[in-house]
Amino acid sequence: AQTVTQSQPEMSVQEAETVTLSCTYDTSESNYYLFWYKQPPSRQMILVIRQEAYKQQNATENRFSVNFQKAAKSFSLKISDSQLGDTAMYFCAFMSATDNNDMRFGAGTRLTVKP
Amino acid sequence: NAGVTQTPKFQVLKTGQSMTLQCAQDMNHEYMSWYRQDPGMGLRLIHYSVGAGITDQGEVPNGYNVSRSTTEDFPLRLLSAAPSQTSVYFCASSRGSRAFFGQGTRLTVV
Numbered sequence: 002a003q004t005v006t007q008s009q010p011e012m013s014v015q016e017a018e019t020v021t022l023s024c025t026y027d028t029s030e031s032n033y034y035l036f037w038y039k040q041p042p043s044r045q046m047i048l049v050i051r052q053e054a055y056k057q058q059n060a061t062e063n064r065f066s067v068n069f070q071k072a073a074k075s076f077s078l079k080i081s082d083s084q085l086g087d088t089a090m091y092f093c094a095f096m097s098a099t100d101n102n103d104m105r106f107g108a109g110t111r112l113t114v115k116p
Numbered sequence: 117n118a119g120v121t122q123t124p125k126f127q128v129l130k131t132g133q134s135m136t137l138q139c140a141q142d143m144n145h146e147y148m149s150w151y152r153q154d155p156g157m158g159l160r161l162i163h164y165s166v167g168a169g170i171t172d173q174g175e176v177p178n179g180y181n182v183s184r185s186t187t188e189d190f191p192l193r194l195l196s197a198a199p200s201q202t203s204v205y206f207c208a209s210s211r212g213s214r215a216f217f218g219q220g221t222r223l224t225v226v
Contacts, residue, residue: 005158034213046206046217053213092158096213102147102166102174104215106158 003028003095007107014083015115021068022078022110024093032098035069035076040090040109049091052076054098083114118142122207122218129197129225137192137221139207147210148190152176152203153220159206165190197225 004027014020026035037049052060052069059067064084068077080087093107123138141148146167151159151174161174165184179201181193190209194201202225207218 007158010156044204044220044222046208046220048215051213094159096215098213102149102161102164102172102210104149104159104161106151106160108156108158 003030003033003097003103003105005093005095005105005107007093007110009110010108011111011113013113013115014080016083016085018083019079019081020083020112022080022091022093022112024076024078024107026074026076026093026095026105028074028095028097030097030099034096034098035067036094036096037065037067037076037078038092038094038106039087040092041086041088046092050078080112085114085116088112088114120207120209120216120218122205122221124221125219127221127223129194129223131197131199131225133197134193134195135197136194137205137207137223139190139192139218140188141190141207141209141216142188143209143211143216144187145209145211145216146187148184149174149208149210149215150180150182150190150192151206151208152201153206154203162192162205194223197223199225201225 035052039047097103149164150162163182
């Protein structure tokens with residue numbers, strides 16, 4: 002079974018600085034999807050960024066980018082120019098390409114952006 | 117543009133009571149899922165459905181039942197609530213690799 006590990010339960014960053022959240026995963030599949038979700042205090046699960054494993058190019062969405070290392074099974078999220086609104090729980094998730102219902106989440110990293 | 121709608125948003129139950137968490141989606145997605153979120157454990161899959169009339173168990177199915185009579189609705193039933201079922205519950209619908217989540221239900225069993 003796939004597992005997702007987020008080794009940083011909590012992190013903090015000063016406003017306008019850059020922070021990187023770590024995620025590793027374990028799978029025997031060659032084709033899959035990886036995600037970062039943001040969960041603010043409202044509880045809403047908001048998709049931040051999505052990466053297709055067969056694409057070598059790292060995904061980017063404005064201030065958010067990933068470092069996808071397929072061989073190392075690593076998928077870190079970099080947030081540039083951190084803003085107070087980035088304060089939230091961040092979840093890394095894995096989805097099998099052959100079973101789209103098999104979505105596994107990490108335990109989450111609570112990020113606090115300090116003014 | 118409702119997306120995935122969950123009701124209720126909050127619920128308190130007594131041990132042994134039953135209840136149904138409702139989930140509806142208006143995107144005509146075949147796949148729907150239920151997750152529970154517990155501190156330090158992320159989201160875990162309870163049950164899922166690949167279409168009307170078809171359901172299957174996920175990672176933590178014990179104590180929960182589901183049915184899928186229509187494409188739109190996927191209710192989650194707790195037959196006899198236990199304190200261990202205190203959690204935040206999310207319903208999701210998906211097409212391919214794109215999942216859409218409801219706003220969650222915070223359930224407390226006392």
